[in-house]
Amino acid sequence: MEAPFVSTHRFPWVLLVAGVICLAAGSWLGLFVVPAEHYMGDVQRIMYVHVPTAWTWMVVVLFSLGSAISFLFMNDLKWDTRMEAGLEIGSLLAFLLCCQGAIWAKPTWGVWWDWDPRLTSTAVLLFAFLGILALRKFVDDPTRRAIWSAVATIIASIDLPIVYFSVKWWNSLHQQQSSPETVASTFHLPLRLNAIGILLVVIALLALRSRVAGYRLREQLAEPPSFITSEPTGELA
Amino acid sequence: MNGIVVGGWEFVWAAYALTAIALLAYGVMVITRSREGRRRADAGPDRG
Numbered sequence: 001m002e003a004p005f006v007s008t009h010r011f012p013w014v015l016l017v018a019g020v021i022c023l024a025a026g027s028w029l030g031l032f033v034v035p036a037e038h039y040m041g042d043v044q045r046i047m048y049v050h051v052p053t054a055w056t057w058m059v060v061v062l063f064s065l066g067s068a069i070s071f072l073f074m075n076d077l078k079w080d081t082r083m084e085a086g087l088e089i090g091s092l093l094a095f096l097l098c099c100q101g102a103i104w105a106k107p108t109w110g111v112w113w114d115w116d117p118r119l120t121s122t123a124v125l126l127f128a129f130l131g132i133l134a135l136r137k138f139v140d141d142p143t144r145r146a147i148w149s150a151v152a153t154i155i156a157s158i159d160l161p162i163v164y165f166s167v168k169w170w171n172s173l174h175q176q177q178s179s180p181e182t183v184a185s186t187f188h189l190p191l192r193l194n195a196i197g198i199l200l201v202v203i204a205l206l207a208l209r210s211r212v213a214g215y216r217l218r219e220q221l222a223e224p225p226s227f228i229t230s231e232p233t234g235e236l237a
Numbered sequence: 238m239n240g241i242v243v244g245g246w247e248f249v250w251a252a253y254a255l256t257a258i259a260l261l262a263y264g265v266m267v268i269t270r271s272r273e274g275r276r277r278a279d280a281g282p283d284r285g
Contacts, residue, residue: 016264027253031249031253038241039240039241039242040242041241041242041243041244041245042244042245042246042249043242043245043248043249045249046248046249046252046253049252049253049256050252053256089263092259092263095259096255096256096259096260099252099255100252100255100256103248103251103252103255104248104252106248107242107245107248108242201260201264205263205264205267208267208268208271209267209271211271211274211275212267212270212271212274214274215271215274215275215277215278216274218278219277
Protein backbone atom coordinates (compact mmCIF):
# COMPACT_ATOMS: atom_id res chain seq x y z
CA MET A 1 0.00 0.00 0.00
CA GLU A 2 1.37 3.46 -0.90
CA ALA A 3 1.33 5.60 2.21
CA PRO A 4 0.44 9.29 1.88
CA PHE A 5 3.49 11.61 2.14
CA VAL A 6 5.75 8.62 1.42
CA SER A 7 7.51 7.87 -1.86
CA THR A 8 8.65 4.27 -2.16
CA HIS A 9 10.85 4.61 -5.25
CA ARG A 10 14.01 2.53 -5.30
CA PHE A 11 16.18 5.38 -6.58
CA PRO A 12 17.71 6.18 -3.14
CA TRP A 13 19.37 2.75 -3.08
CA VAL A 14 20.87 3.28 -6.54
CA LEU A 15 22.15 6.72 -5.54
CA LEU A 16 23.53 5.34 -2.28
CA VAL A 17 25.55 2.63 -4.03
CA ALA A 18 26.79 5.02 -6.75
CA GLY A 19 27.72 7.60 -4.11
CA VAL A 20 29.67 5.11 -1.99
CA ILE A 21 31.60 3.95 -5.07
CA CYS A 22 32.47 7.56 -5.99
CA LEU A 23 33.50 8.33 -2.39
CA ALA A 24 35.70 5.23 -2.20
CA ALA A 25 37.41 6.06 -5.52
CA GLY A 26 37.81 9.77 -4.68
CA SER A 27 39.17 9.07 -1.20
CA TRP A 28 41.60 6.47 -2.50
CA LEU A 29 42.91 8.95 -5.09
CA GLY A 30 43.04 11.77 -2.55
CA LEU A 31 44.81 9.74 0.12
CA PHE A 32 47.23 7.61 -1.90
CA VAL A 33 47.59 8.77 -5.51
CA VAL A 34 47.71 12.56 -5.94
CA PRO A 35 50.80 14.33 -4.60
CA ALA A 36 50.81 16.34 -1.38
CA GLU A 37 50.40 20.12 -1.66
CA HIS A 38 53.70 22.03 -1.38
CA TYR A 39 53.02 24.15 1.74
CA MET A 40 50.45 22.16 3.69
CA GLY A 41 51.90 18.76 2.83
CA ASP A 42 49.76 15.71 3.48
CA VAL A 43 47.40 17.67 5.76
CA GLN A 44 45.95 19.27 2.60
CA ARG A 45 44.38 15.86 1.78
CA ILE A 46 41.65 16.82 4.27
CA MET A 47 40.43 19.16 1.51
CA TYR A 48 39.07 16.20 -0.49
CA VAL A 49 36.54 15.47 2.23
CA HIS A 50 36.09 18.93 3.81
CA VAL A 51 35.31 20.93 0.66
CA PRO A 52 32.77 18.42 -0.78
CA THR A 53 31.08 18.35 2.64
CA ALA A 54 30.85 22.16 2.56
CA TRP A 55 29.40 22.25 -0.98
CA THR A 56 26.84 19.56 -0.18
CA TRP A 57 25.91 21.22 3.10
CA MET A 58 25.09 24.43 1.24
CA VAL A 59 22.93 22.46 -1.21
CA VAL A 60 21.08 20.86 1.73
CA VAL A 61 20.48 24.24 3.38
CA LEU A 62 19.05 25.51 0.06
CA PHE A 63 16.92 22.36 -0.16
CA SER A 64 15.56 23.02 3.35
CA LEU A 65 14.86 26.64 2.43
CA GLY A 66 13.11 25.57 -0.78
CA SER A 67 11.02 23.01 1.10
CA ALA A 68 10.02 25.60 3.70
CA ILE A 69 8.95 28.11 1.04
CA SER A 70 7.16 25.39 -0.94
CA PHE A 71 5.21 24.31 2.15
CA LEU A 72 4.10 27.86 2.92
CA PHE A 73 2.95 28.40 -0.68
CA MET A 74 1.41 24.98 -1.37
CA ASN A 75 0.14 23.91 2.07
CA ASP A 76 1.26 20.37 1.31
CA LEU A 77 2.73 18.49 4.27
CA LYS A 78 5.00 16.42 2.04
CA TRP A 79 7.21 19.54 1.90
CA ASP A 80 7.34 19.49 5.69
CA THR A 81 8.70 15.93 5.62
CA ARG A 82 11.38 17.09 3.15
CA MET A 83 12.19 20.12 5.30
CA GLU A 84 12.59 17.87 8.36
CA ALA A 85 15.01 15.67 6.40
CA GLY A 86 16.95 18.74 5.25
CA LEU A 87 17.17 20.15 8.77
CA GLU A 88 18.50 16.92 10.23
CA ILE A 89 20.98 16.15 7.45
CA GLY A 90 22.00 19.82 7.30
CA SER A 91 22.80 19.66 11.02
CA LEU A 92 24.84 16.49 10.53
CA LEU A 93 26.84 18.03 7.66
CA ALA A 94 27.40 21.30 9.54
CA PHE A 95 28.66 19.32 12.54
CA LEU A 96 31.00 17.34 10.28
CA LEU A 97 32.14 20.57 8.62
CA CYS A 98 33.05 22.15 11.96
CA CYS A 99 34.89 19.01 13.12
CA GLN A 100 36.80 18.55 9.83
CA GLY A 101 37.66 22.25 9.85
CA ALA A 102 38.95 22.02 13.44
CA ILE A 103 41.07 18.98 12.55
CA TRP A 104 42.52 20.86 9.56
CA ALA A 105 42.98 24.08 11.56
CA LYS A 106 45.12 22.57 14.32
CA PRO A 107 48.18 21.66 12.19
CA THR A 108 47.86 24.69 9.86
CA TRP A 109 46.60 27.55 12.09
CA GLY A 110 47.89 26.15 15.40
CA VAL A 111 44.44 26.22 17.04
CA TRP A 112 41.42 23.93 16.92
CA TRP A 113 38.95 26.79 16.67
CA ASP A 114 38.93 30.51 15.97
CA TRP A 115 36.02 32.92 16.10
CA ASP A 116 36.60 33.68 12.44
CA PRO A 117 33.52 34.89 10.47
CA ARG A 118 33.34 31.72 8.32
CA LEU A 119 33.56 29.35 11.29
CA THR A 120 31.26 31.41 13.49
CA SER A 121 28.54 31.83 10.86
CA THR A 122 28.64 28.08 10.11
CA ALA A 123 28.30 27.28 13.82
CA VAL A 124 25.38 29.74 14.07
CA LEU A 125 23.54 27.90 11.28
CA LEU A 126 24.29 24.53 12.90
CA PHE A 127 22.75 25.65 16.20
CA ALA A 128 19.84 27.33 14.42
CA PHE A 129 18.97 24.06 12.65
CA LEU A 130 19.36 22.10 15.89
CA GLY A 131 17.05 24.61 17.57
CA ILE A 132 14.40 24.18 14.87
CA LEU A 133 14.62 20.38 15.21
CA ALA A 134 14.18 20.78 18.99
CA LEU A 135 11.20 23.10 18.39
CA ARG A 136 9.57 20.41 16.23
CA LYS A 137 9.74 17.96 19.14
CA PHE A 138 7.66 20.26 21.31
CA VAL A 139 4.80 20.89 18.85
CA ASP A 140 2.32 18.03 18.45
CA ASP A 141 0.00 19.61 15.88
CA PRO A 142 1.53 18.77 12.45
CA THR A 143 0.21 21.91 10.74
CA ARG A 144 1.44 24.34 13.40
CA ARG A 145 4.74 22.47 13.59
CA ALA A 146 5.19 22.77 9.83
CA ILE A 147 4.33 26.48 9.72
CA TRP A 148 6.58 27.42 12.65
CA SER A 149 9.53 25.41 11.46
CA ALA A 150 9.14 26.68 7.87
CA VAL A 151 9.27 30.28 9.06
CA ALA A 152 12.21 29.51 11.37
CA THR A 153 14.06 27.72 8.55
CA ILE A 154 13.62 30.71 6.23
CA ILE A 155 14.96 33.05 8.92
CA ALA A 156 17.90 30.73 9.71
CA SER A 157 18.79 30.41 6.02
CA ILE A 158 19.56 34.13 5.88
CA ASP A 159 22.87 33.04 7.43
CA LEU A 160 23.85 31.00 4.33
CA PRO A 161 24.97 33.95 2.15
CA ILE A 162 26.86 35.27 5.19
CA VAL A 163 28.69 31.92 5.41
CA TYR A 164 29.45 31.93 1.69
CA PHE A 165 30.63 35.53 1.36
CA SER A 166 32.26 35.85 4.81
CA VAL A 167 35.71 35.08 3.38
CA LYS A 168 35.26 37.88 0.83
CA TRP A 169 33.57 40.46 3.07
CA TRP A 170 35.98 40.24 6.01
CA ASN A 171 39.72 39.77 6.39
CA SER A 172 39.18 36.18 7.39
CA LEU A 173 41.64 33.62 8.76
CA HIS A 174 39.79 31.05 6.65
CA GLN A 175 41.07 30.77 3.10
CA GLN A 176 38.98 31.75 0.07
CA GLN A 177 36.52 29.20 -1.31
CA SER A 178 38.20 26.14 -2.78
CA SER A 179 36.90 25.22 -6.23
CA PRO A 180 38.34 23.68 -9.41
CA GLU A 181 39.25 27.25 -10.44
CA THR A 182 41.28 27.91 -7.28
CA VAL A 183 43.12 24.60 -6.85
CA ALA A 184 45.71 22.93 -9.08
CA SER A 185 44.37 20.65 -11.82
CA THR A 186 46.17 17.67 -10.21
CA PHE A 187 43.69 17.86 -7.34
CA HIS A 188 40.53 18.10 -9.48
CA LEU A 189 39.66 14.42 -9.90
CA PRO A 190 39.53 13.35 -6.22
CA LEU A 191 37.78 16.62 -5.33
CA ARG A 192 35.11 16.11 -7.99
CA LEU A 193 34.65 12.39 -7.30
CA ASN A 194 34.17 13.01 -3.57
CA ALA A 195 31.84 15.94 -4.27
CA ILE A 196 29.65 13.77 -6.54
CA GLY A 197 29.85 10.88 -4.03
CA ILE A 198 28.78 12.92 -0.99
CA LEU A 199 26.05 14.63 -3.03
CA LEU A 200 24.59 11.28 -4.19
CA VAL A 201 24.77 9.79 -0.68
CA VAL A 202 23.11 12.86 0.80
CA ILE A 203 20.32 12.88 -1.83
CA ALA A 204 19.66 9.22 -0.97
CA LEU A 205 19.63 10.00 2.76
CA LEU A 206 17.29 12.96 2.18
CA ALA A 207 14.86 10.70 0.33
CA LEU A 208 14.99 7.98 3.01
CA ARG A 209 14.74 10.46 5.89
CA SER A 210 11.74 12.11 4.19
CA ARG A 211 10.09 8.67 4.11
CA VAL A 212 10.67 8.27 7.85
CA ALA A 213 9.06 11.67 8.47
CA GLY A 214 6.22 10.75 6.10
CA TYR A 215 5.46 7.48 7.90
CA ARG A 216 5.42 9.28 11.25
CA LEU A 217 3.17 12.04 9.89
CA ARG A 218 0.80 9.46 8.46
CA GLU A 219 0.54 7.78 11.87
CA GLN A 220 -0.12 11.14 13.54
CA LEU A 221 -2.90 11.88 11.09
CA ALA A 222 -4.41 8.38 11.30
CA GLU A 223 -6.74 9.64 14.02
CA PRO A 224 -7.41 13.14 12.71
CA PRO A 225 -8.01 15.92 15.20
CA SER A 226 -11.17 17.98 14.91
CA PHE A 227 -9.77 20.53 12.46
CA ILE A 228 -8.99 17.84 9.89
CA THR A 229 -12.15 16.45 8.34
CA SER A 230 -10.83 14.61 5.29
CA GLU A 231 -8.51 11.67 4.80
CA PRO A 232 -4.79 12.54 4.85
CA THR A 233 -4.12 12.94 1.14
CA GLY A 234 -1.10 15.18 1.41
CA GLU A 235 -3.09 18.39 0.96
CA LEU A 236 -4.06 20.56 3.89
CA ALA A 237 -7.72 21.45 4.30
CA MET B 238 60.01 27.55 10.91
CA ASN B 239 59.76 27.59 7.12
CA GLY B 240 55.97 27.80 6.71
CA ILE B 241 55.73 24.25 5.43
CA VAL B 242 53.62 21.71 7.35
CA VAL B 243 55.41 18.40 7.81
CA GLY B 244 53.65 15.14 8.68
CA GLY B 245 50.11 15.34 9.99
CA TRP B 246 48.73 12.05 8.67
CA GLU B 247 47.00 11.52 12.02
CA PHE B 248 44.87 14.61 11.29
CA VAL B 249 44.06 13.33 7.80
CA TRP B 250 42.97 9.92 9.10
CA ALA B 251 40.95 11.57 11.89
CA ALA B 252 39.02 13.73 9.40
CA TYR B 253 38.27 10.82 7.03
CA ALA B 254 37.40 8.41 9.84
CA LEU B 255 35.07 10.89 11.52
CA THR B 256 33.26 11.58 8.24
CA ALA B 257 32.95 7.89 7.35
CA ILE B 258 31.72 6.88 10.82
CA ALA B 259 29.20 9.74 11.04
CA LEU B 260 27.74 9.12 7.56
CA LEU B 261 27.68 5.34 8.08
CA ALA B 262 26.03 5.56 11.52
CA TYR B 263 23.44 8.06 10.30
CA GLY B 264 22.76 6.01 7.15
CA VAL B 265 22.19 2.83 9.17
CA MET B 266 19.88 4.71 11.54
CA VAL B 267 17.81 6.20 8.70
CA ILE B 268 17.56 2.90 6.81
CA THR B 269 16.48 1.08 9.99
CA ARG B 270 13.84 3.71 10.76
CA SER B 271 12.63 3.71 7.15
CA ARG B 272 12.17 -0.08 7.15
CA GLU B 273 10.42 0.05 10.51
CA GLY B 274 8.06 2.75 9.22
CA ARG B 275 7.37 0.73 6.09
CA ARG B 276 6.61 -2.37 8.14
CA ARG B 277 4.18 -0.43 10.34
CA ALA B 278 2.52 1.16 7.30
CA ASP B 279 2.12 -2.25 5.66
CA ALA B 280 0.52 -3.52 8.88
CA GLY B 281 -2.28 -1.01 8.22
CA PRO B 282 -3.94 1.79 10.17
CA ASP B 283 -5.69 -0.57 12.60
CA ARG B 284 -2.48 -2.04 13.98
CA GLY B 285 -3.09 -0.18 17.29
